Amino acid sequence: MTKIKYLTTLCLLLTLAAAAQSVTFTVSMENPAAHYFRVVMQCRGLTGKTQDLKMPVWTPGYYQRLDFAHHVDSFSVTDGKARPLAWEKNGDNTWRVHSNGAAALTISYIIKTKRPFVATPYLDETRGYISPAGVFLHPADKLQQPVQVVVKPFAAWKNVATGLDTVAGKPYTYTAPNYDVLYDSPLLIGNLEELPAFTVSGIPHRFIAYNPGDFDKAKFMNDLKKIVEAGSAIIGHIPYRQYVFIAIGPGAGGIEHANSTTISFNGSGLSSPKERLRLLNFIAHEYFHHYNVKRIRPIELGPFDYDHGSKTKMLWVSEGLTVYYEYLILRRAGISTEEDLFSNIRSNTMAFETKTGKLYQTLAEASYETWRDGPFGRTGDSVVKTISYYDKGPVVGMLFDFAIRHATKNQRSLDDVMRQLYREFYQQKQRGFTEQELRTVIENTAGTKLDELFDYIYTTKEINYQKYLGYAGLTMDADFKITRMQNPDALQASILESWLGE
Ligand SMILES: [Zn+2]
Structure with a gap:
């Protein structure tokens, strides 16, 4: 065997070994009233003396530690011949299994559930909800392998709702190409009602x-x-x-x-x-959000750090601008009125402006500290020293939108920023953007520097509402109520009209 041929064979064997690695979960719920799922995880194609298995400490989209490992119970492991194997907890969210070279492992455990909530698993007599980061273990450092999930619904239940791909010919069987997709794909199980679908x-x-x-x-x-x-x-x-x-x-x-x-x-x-x-x-x-945060995203938000959480200073984009766009989408869809839109912006402005937190915490800090402060700011202080990116974020987003429209004579808007971020970072570079890259895209779209607006992100500088609302022919009274100006010029009128989707 020549050296090259040997190496080729070795590569082929390694590839086959990697391809043979697979994980299949079977999730059952025989006794829903007891509020726990039974999980059996079968791993194949393993090598080595020990295997570390991990449970995420959080689930992407909900930026708080939930410590799912604390709800795992009745953990046990056997090898391919059903012989029990020793294991130990090796960290808060890690189980070390002494597999002694076993290629196949069967890991069994239960997930205890407490309350119905979108970020945590739940099971009772009426339905089961699999929030996947709280149910499925992953082999450490092997998040890239494909995973199959077989659901065994409670006997009286018929339906499973999920975005996961199904396996033809196998009922209640789903696949994910890797753990990131699995952890992003919840499952709801029960006797569910499907409303008439649309395309x-x-x-x-x-x-x-x-x-x-x-x-x-x-x-x-x-x-x-x-x-x-x-x-x-x-x-x-x-x-x-x-x-x-x-x-x-x-x-x-x-x-x-x-x-x-x-x-x-x-x-x-x-x-x-x-x-x-x-x-x-x-x-x-x-x-x-399937655009803004799942695909148009800060660089820190993917690949995720399931062990520690992923901190970013840009949740004002991911959450704040998503709030702003929910208002615009309803207006452009013809569901809400101009007054609804003004009143939505007003309630965010009031929530931000009437609390002392605006003097202490910047929008970037509120994002970064959400793991400590909670999504809506910290409570319990004698003086409120935090703000919420859900409040200041959409307001500043609107000001950016008006500034871009004004600077480009209404040829461009914040929509162009979102499209450019989608194309350049999601489609072409297939990664998130840094704070500097975001700033470059925004300022290139506007064709000018927007230092004052970025001060509203990185400092506690007082916001000049009249200046930016004025670009769209709008004004704000002392009670934060937004109204149209009496005699807008042509540019103001055209900005307002296109912003309102008319
Ligand atoms: Zn959101």
């Missing part, structure tokens, strides 16, 4: 719910279609093959994913016009 650009969009309540479902799906059309028109490209809205039942909050979102949902509120707008704003927000 946008030929791509199916489904809405599957646990106990959605009684409401005009055709009207609701029509609203949802308009939201998807208006949201996807901002970027001009739809990157997924299917999208699933997964409604997990009453509660608060949602989490975005690349081709799905899980939302707390109670349809009976839709009969009130105010509640309908709130709910559609919320859904538009989660939907637009």
